[in-house]
Amino acid sequence: MIENKKSLYRTYRPSTFKALAGHKNVVDILVKQLKENKISHALLFAGQRGTGKTSVARIFAKSVNCSNLIDGFCCETCENCLSANNNSAPDIFEIDAASNNGVDEIRGIKNNVATLPVLGKYKVYIIDEVHMLTKGAFNALLKTLEEPPAHALFILATTEYAKIPATIVSRCQTFNFQKIDKKSLKDRLKLICKEENYLISEEVLDEIFYLSEGSLRDALNILEQLMIVNNTEINIESLKAIFYIATKHEKIAIIESIIKGETEAIISYFEKADGQGMDFDVFALSLIEIIKEVIEYKLTNNLEFLRILEIDDLKVIKEASLESMFKLADNLSEAYAKTKGTTVNFNYLLISLLKSVGTVEQKNQANQSDQLVEKTAEINIEVEKKQVAEVKTTVNDEIQNSNSNVTVSQKQTSVTEEKLHAETKIIEKTETKETEKVSKVDVEVPERKVQKIEKSTDEKERIFEDVKSPVVTLLSELANLQSLEILKNSNQEAHSVEMSNIINLLVGAKKDLRDLIENKISSWFKTEDGTKLVHPEKAALFSPFYKVKVVAVSNKEVLIRCDDIAQAKLLCLKLENKQFRQLIFKEFNKEFVIYPIDENKWEDVKIEFKNLKVKNSLPSYQEINVTDYYESLAKDKLEKTLNDDLIEGAAKIFDLEEIEIGE
Structure with a gap:
């Protein structure tokens, strides 16, 4: 015997407003209509797939006929509620406009709407995918939608709001269903996993959110697939095996490679991932979220903002400049926006990251170079403070003091030689891979042969041509002032x-x-x-x-x-x-x-x-008019501040967490 197995999204379809994930603004309005018995005769629910439009329509249809409403919420025990939960309510009619989109179907509704409801107060018509109706069907619906009988209620649902004629929209109260927010979606998945006796990690929940793009139905379908291949615990490896997404470790490694300028490692990873079928839209979104946390941490130094990352994950990343992280986020966002859902997303995303390598590397090198120049300047000041009595040039890497009978120009030359010595010591101490890229002094260390004293000071100063000028530090300070x-x-x-x-x-x-x-x-x-x-x-x-x-x-x-x-x-x-x-x-x-x-x-x-x-x-x-323009800005800001203060004051008086003001 074949068992009739229900999908997770059908099994756990919410039956009350309290069980809904997200859409607090929509629920608050609908509940208030029920409490005050001010129910609109036509509602239009618009939003992307899988966000709960049909579920909300069914709950509202059940609630308007509930014989024992409690503060706007259905009781779940009366005859109307029980019949609605069993999909046998005689006064609720659900029509799929994708397959019933002609004039005849709408005429059937017009003929049926005149009769009184059987059990409840209202006959409720839910028309799903209403944008699929033909032009003739929309025209046939217009008059009924505008002036229905007092006992009739229409709920229209669509994923393509732009296709609904303006004449229909103007006769309805419209509700926009946004993508389900991350917290609400994750909380719902956790609840279902608990009911199904599965353990699931936070990293997996994050990746399911990215894969589903805010659609709870898509998220539950992904979860159901994972439950099939796992016994009691769902981890990132099983998710990666089915959908080939990148782990947190891999994403952090990519960002570190960008910071270090390891282009070969980035290209190698992308080529391998593309061959295994990675979803690069999801990859870009999750990279952006990681970079967002890095920026938040760098700005505030507050660990509370780290929800995906841990402090150990920031060992390399936190060395990158704030400006370079903003630039990387811009490049990723641009790549995602331009290529989402296309076949070129792999190529464009890779190119955007490779473009970021140069930017990030230059910013980091500039920071290191600025530090080197600042240290050099400090040592030069100390050297110039010394009272040089005499000078003598040798060829054994030593600059010796000679008798005090030297010319002013010789003294300047001695200062230059000591500067050169100081520069050499700094470069020896900071002789790492990154510093070598940033700055090289054109001398031999430690076997450098010192130029003879007779050479002009100008010739000796040319040795420092490759060292960044102090203006770099000044301009860097301007950029820092901006950031602050x-x-x-x-x-x-x-x-x-x-x-x-x-x-x-x-x-x-x-x-x-x-x-x-x-x-x-x-x-x-x-x-x-x-x-x-x-x-x-x-x-x-x-x-x-x-x-x-x-x-x-x-x-x-x-x-x-x-x-x-x-x-x-x-x-x-x-x-x-x-x-x-x-x-x-x-x-x-x-x-x-x-x-x-x-x-x-x-x-x-x-x-x-x-x-x-x-x-x-x-x-x-x-x-x-310049004066009028800025006075208008000031006036608008003052009015907004006063309104905000008024709302905050009202919230305190009435002991409310949140007050929402309609248009």
Whole structure:
């Protein structure tokens, strides 16, 4: 006899709102409608597959007919609830529009809807995959959906909201079902594993979340496959054997290879993984999450942010610069966004990581080089403090002091020789693989033969040409100032730059003004002889502008492109400060509205501008009032702060954890 085995997603389909995973916002609204008996006659549930649209529809259909509702939740004991749980409720009609999508089926509903319900108060019609209805069927449904009998309730569910006619959408109360959040999905899987007597590791749960892309049904199907091949414990190796995903150790090893510049190891791993059928979409997502934790830890030094990683996993990774980790995350995100679900994801992801190798390696080398230069500078200062009485050159790697009757130039030469000695000692101490890549002094150690004293000081100074100039340290400090500013303001909310404002600026852009503003910003960070900043005070004050690109300038507006979204946010926050703006306006000799955007938004702007131009729909340039613009920003921020304070105060008064305000 064949046993009728139910899938996990059917066995553990939730029967009450309390058993649902996620969708708290949707549940709260529906429960409130039930409590206050203010039930909408037509609901539209839209969202990706496997997020619970049909389950919520069934629970709501059961709840509206429950004869003993308790605070908006069905009792599960009355006749209506029991019949609904057994799929035998006479007043609930579930229709699959994928196979019943014609006009005749909708006419059947219209004829049936007029009759009264058998047991409950409502006749509920659940139309799944409603976007599959034909145009004629939608037209036939319109009048019934707009003015149904008082006892009729329609629940429409779709995975393709864009295909629903606007005439249908306008007659429904719409609920958007987002992907199930990670915590809710993992908690649900843990509960099911416990019920089925299986042990499952956190690493496996994380990987199932990535594989399912927030779909609980997909996650349960994956879990069911794992239960078939395992007896009582589900580990990462069994998951890897079925779906070929990378283990945490492998992902950390890849990041370490990027930091160390081990391109061969990266290529070898990818080629092997591609041959075994790895899902590179999942791989990219999990790499991004690991890098996110690294960045959080580097910014805060707080172990509480490490949920995937442990402190031992950070031995190599934490040596990488914060800027290089941001760049790596950008490259991975771009690769994932461009190639998700395509056949080129393997190639593009590999290329993006190899591109990151150079970036990360250069940043790390720059950090090490800066440290070397700083140490060298300290020793040079000490050497120059010495009172050199005399000097004598030898050929035995020794610089000896001679009698005090030496010329000023000879004294300078002696200082140079001692500098060279100090440089050599530092390089000997830091003679590791990484340091060799960063800086090499053009001398022989320890068999170097010292140049004769008669050679000019200029000739001797050429020995130091390969050593980074002190300006590197100064510019590095500017980048560090930026990072500290970003960290300090990370919890603040900045205003967003509207696309319409940027398009308006581009329409009225003037090249001569752009060159003027770009030259002015560049002058703040100008260096003299490659050794010092010409305007160190301005460079420090305007450090948020360091390395920005002036894209376009109109009579009243400046568009600035930043390296990343963090710098763009920092500039937006700084520009909200009136005193900071006045200092900039003084530098520009004119008031401007400044729009800081990141690279990704700039790409979107170019696409939008091109589309408008092709359609001949570009707007006429409208000159903006600078004072009004920034006063409007300040007013909006003040209103939001007051609203937030009001909500927080109300929450304390009523002893509520969370208050949600509708539109």
